[in-house]
Amino acid sequence: MLLSNIKFFIYEAFIGLNRSRLMFFTSIATIAVSLTVFGFFILVSVNIHSISNYMSSKFEILVTVKENLPQQDIKRLRAKLARMPLVNSALFVDKDKAWVEFKKKYTHLDLATLIVGNPLPHSITIQVVELNKIKQLVASLKKETDSIDDIIYSGDLSEKLIVFAKYSQIIGVSIVVFLLLATLLIIINTIRLTVLARIEEVTIMQLVGATNGLIRGPFLFEGMIIGLIGALGANLILHFGYQYITQLFVEFAPYFPIVSDKTVLFSVLLIVGTTGPLIGLLGSNISISRSLKL
Amino acid sequence: MIKIKNLEKIHKNGFKALKKVNLHVGKNEFIYLVGPSGAGKTTLLNMIFKFDRPTSGEIYIDNCPLTSIHDRQIPHLRRNIGVVFQDFKLLPKRTVYENIAFALKVMHYSRANIRRKVSQVLDLVGLTQKESYFPNQLSGGEKQRICIARAIVNDPPILLADEPTGSLDPDTSWEIMHLLSKINARNTTVIVATHNKGLVDDLRKRVVTLESGKIIRDQQIGFYQ
Ligand SMILES: Nc1ncnc2c1ncn2[C@@H]1O[C@H](COP(=O)(O)OP(=O)(O)OP(=O)(O)O)[C@@H](O)[C@H]1O
Ligand SMILES: [Mg+2]
DSSP states (O other), X not given: OHHHHHHHHHHHHHHHHHHTHHHHHHHHHHHHHHHHHHHHHHHHHHHHHHHHHHHHHHOEEEEEEOTTOOHHHHHHHHHXXXXXXXXXEEEEEOHHHHXXXXXXXXXXXXXXXXXXXOOOOOEEEEEESOGGGHHHHHHHHTTOTTTEEEEEOOHHHHHHHHHHHHHHHHHHHHHHHHHHHHXXXXXXXXXXXXXXXXXXXXXXXXXXXXXXXXXXXXXHHHHHHHHHHHHHHHHHHHHHHHHHHHHXXXXXXXXXXXXXXXXXXXXXXXXXXXXXXXXXXXXXXXXXXXXXXX | OEEEEEEEEEOTTSOEEEEEEEEEEOTTOEEEEEOSTTSSHHHHXXXXXXXXXXXXXXXXXXXXXXXXXXXXXXXHHHTTEXXXXXXXXXXXXXXXXXHHHHHHHHTTOOHHHHHHHHHHHHHHHTOGGGTTOOGGGSOHHHXXXXXXXXXXXXXXXXXXXXXXXXXXXXXHHHHHHHHHHHHHHTTOEEEEEOOOHHHHHXXXXXXXXXXXXXXXXXXXXXXXX
């Protein structure tokens, strides 16, 4: 009985799809576009997340140590800093090594003649656990007046980055929700039109004793097919589009940390691929309940 | 078979379409339901297969009160009641065969059973040779016979016909009434709502007359008055 039901749904659904080809084509196209933008925004927010992670990993606080502080005290200071809860790691940088590195980096300047000796102090570089705790950490570092000379960090930039990540997340989520609602509305409307186009058939089905499940079936199936085909279209565009974009970045902005991990892309394709048919089912279900009062 | 008790229907606009209707229909009876336009015939028939709901009162079918039937069980009720309409309600894009088979398909009959049942019923209504025609290739009388065939293809114990001859010429109307009598003779309770005075007077069956929502006459061998 279940098998014959499914055969009935598929048969009836394709009669419906065939009858209003143009309408289905346009709604599939609209859904494909809307799901493409949906997937694109997921990819954008994945990338924003990765950028802000990347930037927080680059965020360091440089603490310069007071001149003439004995080696033991420096060691003790480093250990103390490393134990602080907001600190991820604290690394001692010897001033001589730092000077060598510095000179390597700026070979085009004739530093040897410009500067005599090593002007750099000993320092400790600190990596933060969380970007938005950086102010708090700096405040507690400032209490170490005996050993710490200066605290160097880009507080302004870190703040801006936090705000940017937060807002882009809010905007991204709103756009995604909005697009899902739009897709849902398109499907509700398309199925409503197919129900109206077949209201005669539906009434006859009711009169000859068809169960509501049997009446709903073909429409649910149609909604799912529309969502599925739309999602497949969106996935094709997303797959090739994203490959193209990552290629562009690799070529022209190789330092930009674009997410090129295949599993990330495939997860997004999977999300879009399941969202399409699910929205299709939900939309046609809402639509049938409204127009048939079943 | 069918018992109607104090049935009332008041429409949303306050119009009383049925007023305290009481009626008993025995097993395998044949009844004409007559009365002027707007008397409430269609309203009454629609209530018997739960296509419409009464405001108060009750209908029992085989002693089962219809108000106790849950929405989900309505399809099963309707499988026991064949319905024929004045405007046929055939699917235009399906053949005669498919139109009749559709009803059985909906009831989950097997393909072999559908084949057998549809041929039998086409034979009964005398349209075997037209099974691959589309509705628009049929005459009015033929369409009505197909509609009757669809209504009885699964042998329901009750057949309701709402003005089955409304749009047919006198000869064809006769054929249809004879077909309905034939079906009645095969152990089916039949209720026919009609305006057709000549037929009612000639066929000498039980006649129930409705007027402005009330039963004003119920005669065993009746006339249309
Ligand atoms: N939804 C409605 N709202 C208000 N009044 C209605 C509604 N449906 C039907 N009626 C009224 O109920 C009355 C009975 O209608 P019904 O269709 O049962 O008459 P009938 O006896 O079948 O007439 P006919 O012989 O012309 O088919 C009519 O006067 C009609 O106007
Ligand atoms: Mg009527």
